[in-house]
Every structure is written in structure tokens, then in C-alpha cells.
Amino acid sequence: MSGWLVLVPIAVLVGFLVFLWHRLAVAPGWPWWVRGLIALLLAALASLVLAAFDAWGGAFTPAEMRPFVWVGMAFMASCLYLFLGLVPVWLASILIWLVRWRHDHGAAARRRLNRVAAPLVTAVAVAATGYGAWEAANPRITTVEMSSPELPAELDGLRVALVADIHAGAVRSADFTRRAVELVNAQRPDLVVIAGDLVDGQSARYAPEIAPLADLEAPLGVFATTGNHEMYRDTQGWMAAFDALGLQMLTNRSVPLERDGATVTLAGVHDLEGDGEWAPDVDAALEGVDPAGFTMFVAHQPRQALALEGLGVDLQLSGHTHGGQMWPLRYLVPLQQPTVDGLATVAGTPVLTSRGVGAWGPAIRVLASPEVPVITLRRG
Structure with missing residues (x-):
């Protein structure tokens, strides 16, 4: 630098x-x-x-x-x-x-x-x-219901826990990560998705702070993608740390998720701040994916949905905004992102943006409570 x-x-x-x-x-x-x-x-x-x-x-x-x-x-x-x-x-x-x-x-x-x-x-x-x-010390579960005619009937009621923006590191310790894991596991979700910004700093120093993520449980798996903070420092080290925890990284790729003979697709890309081998590649992530099927797409920043128009994605899961984190900063978020929190439509794609479970910098949140959204998918 x-x-x-x-x-x-x-x-x-x-x-x-x-x-x-x-x-x-x-x-x-x-x-x-x-x-x-x-x-x-x-x-x-x-x-x-x-x-x-x-x-x-x-x-x-x-x-x-x-x-x-x-x-x-x-x-x-x-x-x-x-x-x-x-x-x-x-x-x-x-x-x-x-x-x-x-x-x-x-x-x-x-x-x-x-x-x-x-x-x-x-x-x-x-x-x-x-x-x-x-x-900031009291994250909570928020419930969201989303309907789509593309969702197979066998998967009606599928529950997805969205974890974003833990920001473990110098301020947030393994104790906070463990509390977040316990909060998620208590909901018994079918699928856990981690939408980036797990960490801050160097993996050699702060990897132990995310060790509890290895205890996340979901029948369909625990998947993660990178956020901008994984791109700022030690990307290679953090990717190795995530792999060691058993997180299935969505590195510009898609995976089929099957239950009761029915299948949906989960795809994900790196954050916009990545370049070279860490650059986001929507085409690679959706290669071979049937646009007529139900596809969930994981991208750290809500604005990444702008690249999905017409590609058959049914739901994007994101974080990044923190809901502004400290009032009145939420009113500045629209200068960079198309949505602040909650469920919104961006370029024709439904996007669920979590305020995040942690906090960047100060462990302080004012009128932007930390959350883990649990999405129930319905056919309809």
C-alpha cells in the first residue's frame, strides 16, 4: 500500500x-x-x-x-x-x-x-x-417468507438461514461467532448460506475467531461466499481457513441441492472487490444452470443483482449494507446499493439483504439491529 x-x-x-x-x-x-x-x-x-x-x-x-x-x-x-x-x-x-x-x-x-x-x-x-x-450484542432471528412458482412442490417450506457480516477479528472474538452459530442451529434450518465478510485482518492472527463456524448444521449443507473484506487482506489465507472449517465455498460456481427427489440450484460469486482469480464471474457461476428451475444466488453486495437480469435467478441472498449500522448512516447506503435491508426487487431479481449478524469496526449498532434472516420458501 x-x-x-x-x-x-x-x-x-x-x-x-x-x-x-x-x-x-x-x-x-x-x-x-x-x-x-x-x-x-x-x-x-x-x-x-x-x-x-x-x-x-x-x-x-x-x-x-x-x-x-x-x-x-x-x-x-x-x-x-x-x-x-x-x-x-x-x-x-x-x-x-x-x-x-x-x-x-x-x-x-x-x-x-x-x-x-x-x-x-x-x-x-x-x-x-x-x-x-x-x-449490537443481541442479534436476533428475523423471519421472511418468499413464494415462487418455480420452486418444486417437494421443497415447499424449505428453510434457509442467511448469515452475513460476522466481521470476526480484532473486535469480535470466537465467543461472538459461537453465539451466532448457536442462534442459527437453534432454528434447525435446511440450508445455511454465509454471504461474505466473515472476517477482518490476517488469517494467521484471527482464524481462531471463526473456528465455531465448523459447528454449523444443516441437512443440505453450509455454503459461503466471499465479501469485500476477504478481498482486502490475505484472500488466499482466508480461503484456506474456510476450507479447513468445512465451509463449501461458492467460488463462481453452482451446486444442485436435492431433497425428496426434487432439485434446486445454489450458485454464488466472489465479491465485486475481487480481481484476478478472485474476480466475480456470473457466467461461470450459472453455467449449465436451467433458467426454468429454481435458482438461489449468493453475492455479498445487493448491487451484484444488476448483472442477473434475464438470467433466471429466483432469489439473491446478500449482506454488506449492515442496514447502515449506525443511524443516520442508512440514508447514505442508497448512494452505493439499490437496497438497504429486507426483501426488494433489483433489476427484476428478488434480493434479500441481511443487516448482518456482526458489525464492522465498532461493535456498535444504532437503530440497525443485527439479524440472521431465516427464509421460508413457498411454492406459489
């Missing part, structure tokens, strides 16, 4: 920290020692954010680092709400400065405003982050 690409996010982080420090410490006119304490606290929290990206190397085990990483990522989540709260206060301060330009630019009024707003915004941001931590 280019050094410039590393410096850009660091520069953004530093710039934002300066903004926070000014709004929380300088603008209210606190004494010098309060300003110093706030600066030290922000610097310490920022160092924990960098720890989440293995900035300190492998000197410590993931278990040793996890409490510090969790706090750093929670701080990153709280920064969203600090930003949303402090920017309007900053704009109000500018307005006072302009309106009262003949009277010392309203220095006293601006100081009073910021002395009330700074602690209030901080309290709201911390409260929102705390609520988000609770919400």
Missing part, C-alpha cells in the same frame, strides 16, 4: 481530533488544565483506534488487545454523534460571531453556548454509543 494512502486517513483523524478538541475544550473557555486533560484523553482514545488496525504489530495476542481495541472502536462510533451534535453548535457560534460583529463578536454569548453544548453533546454521544453496544 502506498504511504500516501496510509497518511490520508491519519490526516483526517488528526484533523477531526483537532476539531473535537477545539469545540470541547477551547470554545467553552475552560481553564488550561482542563484543555490539557481533554487533549490527553482524545490522544489516548485515538491511539486505541489505531490499535484496531494492528498498528502496533503482533506483540500482543488478540485476546490481550481486545479490551483496548473495543474502547477505541467505541470512541470512533461516538465520534459520529459528537460530529452530528457539535457541527450545529459550531454553525450557531459562527452566526453569533457575524450578527454581533459590533459587540466583540458576541464572545461571552458564544462561550456560554459552548459551555452548555459541549458537555450536553458529549453525554448524548456517550449514551447513543452505549445503547448501540447493547443493540
Whole structure:
């Protein structure tokens, strides 16, 4: 990776920290020692954010680092709400400065405003982050029913569990993966589909965090495809780790699923971020598949359904969006994806998009609860 690409996010982080420090410490006119304490606290929290990206190397085990990483990522989540709260206060301060330009630019009024707003915004941001931590820690089952005349009568009532976006790694441990596995197995699905973004980081360091996936149970099998995060780092290592767990990878291919003499097809492709041997190939995935039969297609990103128009796919299973993960980010998702969550039609193909069971970065979700959708397929 280019050094410039590393410096850009660091520069953004530093710039934002300066903004926070000014709004929380300088603008209210606190004494010098309060300003110093706030600066030290922000610097310490920022160092924990960098720890989440293995900035300190492998000197410590993931278990040793996890409490510090969790706090750093929670701080990153709280920064969203600090930003949303402090920017309007900053704009109000500018307005006072302009309106009262003949009277010392309203220095006293601006100081009073910021002395009330700074602690209030901080309290709201911390409260929102705390609520988000609770919400993210409690994934739930959501039920969906989907009907199709192409579904064989013998497979009416087939139940499919869709697992997406576990993001095990520096923040999410094997304990969380195990809870997700237990949640799925308790539903006794006929088929389990994992729609990418199982992990973050290097397989040599974090493969143990997804070991419980080997315990997933379904009569028709457990299948998985890659997400964009599998493409960012150590793709080869993660593919080997998935194989070792017994996951059947849908690497631009299809498989027939048979029950009671009837057959449906399950196909899947790599994520859009893949290239070379990891590039998605819809034609290869659907080669030899009868478009008149019932076909489920697994692709991490909902927008991958745009390539399926007219190809006879009856249902795409996806994740990626996290439902926005933290309000109000869900309103930005449509800038990249055609759907945010739930069942929708994209370019003529029904697409079920899961909000995901885990979370990327902070283990925080605000008004975007984690889920494992269980789809019941009906003929009709």
C-alpha cells in the first residue's frame, strides 16, 4: 500500500481530533488544565483506534488487545454523534460571531453556548454509543417468507438461514461467532448460506475467531461466499481457513441441492472487490444452470443483482449494507446499493439483504439491529 494512502486517513483523524478538541475544550473557555486533560484523553482514545488496525504489530495476542481495541472502536462510533451534535453548535457560534460583529463578536454569548453544548453533546454521544453496544450484542432471528412458482412442490417450506457480516477479528472474538452459530442451529434450518465478510485482518492472527463456524448444521449443507473484506487482506489465507472449517465455498460456481427427489440450484460469486482469480464471474457461476428451475444466488453486495437480469435467478441472498449500522448512516447506503435491508426487487431479481449478524469496526449498532434472516420458501 502506498504511504500516501496510509497518511490520508491519519490526516483526517488528526484533523477531526483537532476539531473535537477545539469545540470541547477551547470554545467553552475552560481553564488550561482542563484543555490539557481533554487533549490527553482524545490522544489516548485515538491511539486505541489505531490499535484496531494492528498498528502496533503482533506483540500482543488478540485476546490481550481486545479490551483496548473495543474502547477505541467505541470512541470512533461516538465520534459520529459528537460530529452530528457539535457541527450545529459550531454553525450557531459562527452566526453569533457575524450578527454581533459590533459587540466583540458576541464572545461571552458564544462561550456560554459552548459551555452548555459541549458537555450536553458529549453525554448524548456517550449514551447513543452505549445503547448501540447493547443493540449490537443481541442479534436476533428475523423471519421472511418468499413464494415462487418455480420452486418444486417437494421443497415447499424449505428453510434457509442467511448469515452475513460476522466481521470476526480484532473486535469480535470466537465467543461472538459461537453465539451466532448457536442462534442459527437453534432454528434447525435446511440450508445455511454465509454471504461474505466473515472476517477482518490476517488469517494467521484471527482464524481462531471463526473456528465455531465448523459447528454449523444443516441437512443440505453450509455454503459461503466471499465479501469485500476477504478481498482486502490475505484472500488466499482466508480461503484456506474456510476450507479447513468445512465451509463449501461458492467460488463462481453452482451446486444442485436435492431433497425428496426434487432439485434446486445454489450458485454464488466472489465479491465485486475481487480481481484476478478472485474476480466475480456470473457466467461461470450459472453455467449449465436451467433458467426454468429454481435458482438461489449468493453475492455479498445487493448491487451484484444488476448483472442477473434475464438470467433466471429466483432469489439473491446478500449482506454488506449492515442496514447502515449506525443511524443516520442508512440514508447514505442508497448512494452505493439499490437496497438497504429486507426483501426488494433489483433489476427484476428478488434480493434479500441481511443487516448482518456482526458489525464492522465498532461493535456498535444504532437503530440497525443485527439479524440472521431465516427464509421460508413457498411454492406459489
